[in-house]
Each structure stands twice: as structure tokens, then as C-alpha cells.
Amino acid sequence: MEIRPILSAMLRNKTAPLLIAAQVALTLAIVCNALYIIQDRLATAARPSGADEANVSEIRFYPHRAIADVRGMQLRDLEAIRAVPGVVAAAWTNQIPLGRSGWSVGPVVTSTEQGESPLATSVAQYFTPDSIIDTFGLTLVDGRDFQPGDYIESDPAKDRNAPSVAIITQAMARQLWPDEASVLGKTMYLGGPDSPPVEVIGVVERLQTPWGNLGEAAEYSLILPVRYLDPFTRYSVRTEPGKHGQVMAEVEKVLLANSSDRVLLGRRTLAEARDQRYAGERLMAGLLIAVTVFLLLITASGIVGMASLWVNQRRKQIGVRRAIGARKADILRYFLVENLMITTAGIAAGIALAVALNNVLVAELDLPRLPVAYLGATMVAMWVLGLLAVLGPAWRAAAVPPAIATRTA
Secondary structure (H helix, E strand, O other): OOHHHHHHHHHHOOHHHHHHHHHHHHHHHHHHHHHHHHHHHHHHHOOOOOOOHHHEEEEEEEEOOOOOOHHHHHHHHHHHHHOOOOEEEEEEOOOOOOOOOOOEEOOEEOOOOOOOOOEEOOEEEEEEOOOHHHHHOOOEEEEOOOOHHHOEEEOOOOOOOOOOEEEEEHHHHHHHOOOOOOOOOOEEEEOOOOOOEEEEEEEEOOOOOOOOOOHHHHHOEEEEEEEEOOOOEEEEEEEOOOOHHHHHHHHHHHHHHHOOOEEEEEEEEHHHHHHHHOHHHHHHHHHHHHHHHHHHHHHHHHHHHHHHHHHHHOHHHHHHHHHOOOOHHHHHHHHHHHHHHHHHHHHHHHHHHHHHHHHHHHHHHOOOOOOHHHHHHHHHHHHHHHHHHHHHHHHHHHOOOOHHHHHHO
């Protein structure tokens, strides 16, 4: 088929092809970036925290009167929790992964020389007088867990005692010592080079921060062996699989009976904490999916409407071509090729627009660059959408009988 007659016909009536091409370009630019943001948000929300989320809960209490013996209260509570059938491990913890609030420290450096070492600007610091590794179900990939001699006590009303050892995540180890195969025995300074040295004695595979930061910073976490004598209490409890709900109900009952000087603030699983933390990401993904589907429907409707209009305007031309021997396949191919040319022009403009829009998103939302694969997939999708949208009107055009030519002459 000659491309020149099709191009000549479009140039005589430029408005309709230009509108379709512009719609295709705008749809491609928006859909391509929307799909990438959807994938990025859902991938962020699906990142593993490192903990046994389905079987670990936090339970929190706040005192309504002064607690005379905070240490004794913590010890009694943990003894009572561990006595509940179905409890695997329990610990007093200052925060939980993806809990949305917690403690951080920064900068963390590896040298006392200012500006001479890699640093982690902000690191989540978990502390506990028990084993967080056992309680959260973390994976220890190097070194050891804390031993009794590692733990210290810190009373926020009296002192600020600092531990001398810590356990860090693999992500944090890579950030601070990128060229080291093992970081055991390495020294770091929490809060800057003027802080006391802390030795790394263990590395866990991953432990997300309470805030679920973007990128690898989501796993910049460390664990410190500190019994923090705060009357506000948060206990993390890991239970046997399949028994979590009933076991935690019994834990709650036991702790309420253990002391009348406090009120229950609530309890939740780590899976529920994840759902709450990433509710915004899932909402954004849902809205973008709706926008994407809407845009594709609008674009398809526009192509169908415009193609139908062209068919009606050219019924006499179609009938004449059929009368002089054109087959249905020739008429069908004419409209499909015409649509393919318009869609391709729109795609070319859409690619440039998509890259420009992505540059804005990279600058404003700190997103990675749009992969070429997304452009390629969206290009193919737009070609397929255009061909499918014009197929119905083109088929009806091909079905116009030759008698139409004489009837409308």
C-alpha cells in the first residue's frame, strides 16, 4: 500500500490527526511515568522488614501515676509474658520496625577525623535489655548476639550511659565500610567523631527503621544493649505461628493484672504496623491505576470516535474503491495503516514528553530515572491500543457495499 496517498489525505484535514496524535503523546507521557511510580510505591511497600511480622506484636502501656521501681516492673512483666503458653520470645524495646515513630542518631562516622570517613547521616537506634534478634526473628549473618556483660542501664532522669558494643544491619555496614568483607571489631562513633567509640560485634541481614525511609536508608539501623528505665513501656512479643491472637490476648490480660499503675495504649502486630505505614503508598498506587485506566479509556474512545467520523465522511470514497475492485482487506488495511502513522507520530512526541516529565519527578520526588523498558512497553501498549480502537470502525468501513457508490453519487 502506498503511504503517500494516506499522508496526503491526512494533510488535507490536519486537525483530527493532530488531536489524536496529541492525545496519544499526552497519554503515553502520563501513563509511562504513572506505571513507574505505581511499581516503585508498591515495591517500597513490599520491602521486607527483617522481622517475623505475622507473629510479632508490640503492646504499650503508659503510667497514670509514678512508678517507684521501673526496673522491677520491667522484669516482672517480662517474666509474666514469657510464662504465657505460646510465647516464643519477649523483650522490652524502645521502638519497632515501621512503627512510624522512634529514636535515631546521627551522624554515624568511622573515624575521629572530621570529613575523613564514610558516614550515615541518620540511623535508627533500637535498644533493649533482651535479645531483639530472638524477639523480632532477625537473621544474624555475622558475629554474635549480646551477652549478659554487654548490657548497661540508663535512667533518663539521672544519666546518659552509653554502651560500648552494637549490632548493625548489612545495609549500614555497606555504607560505613564499603570495601570490607567483615566489619566485626570495627569502631564507629554515634553522633560524630567526639562521641565515645562503639564496637561492632554482630551484623543482621536487615532491620527496617520505624519510618521506612526511601532507598537503602530504610535499613540503616543499629541495636544497642541498653536497659532504659522509662516508665513508658513497650514490649515486643513473638508467638508460635497460628496462635498469635489468642496468645496476645492472654499477654494483655496478664500485664493488666500485673500492675494497676498504668493504662493500656494498645497493641498491634508488625504486619499491622506495616499496613499503617504504607497506607499512603497503596492509596497513591490505587489512584494512579485509576488515572491510568481512565486515560487509556479516553484515548481509545477518542480514536474510535475520530475513526468513526472519518468512515462516515468517506463512505462515498470507500464505495467507489469497492466498486472498482478494492477488497475488504484493502479498506481495512488503509484505516489501520493510517491509524498506525498517527499513533507513531504521537508516540514520538510522547517519548520526549515522558522523559521531560520524569526529569521533573526525579528532581521533586527523588525518584530514580525512568528505565528504558518502561518507555518500550508503553510504546507497544499505545500501538496495540490504537490498532484495537480503530479496528471496529475500520471493519465497518470495509463492509460498505459497492452499491453505496452509486447511491451517493
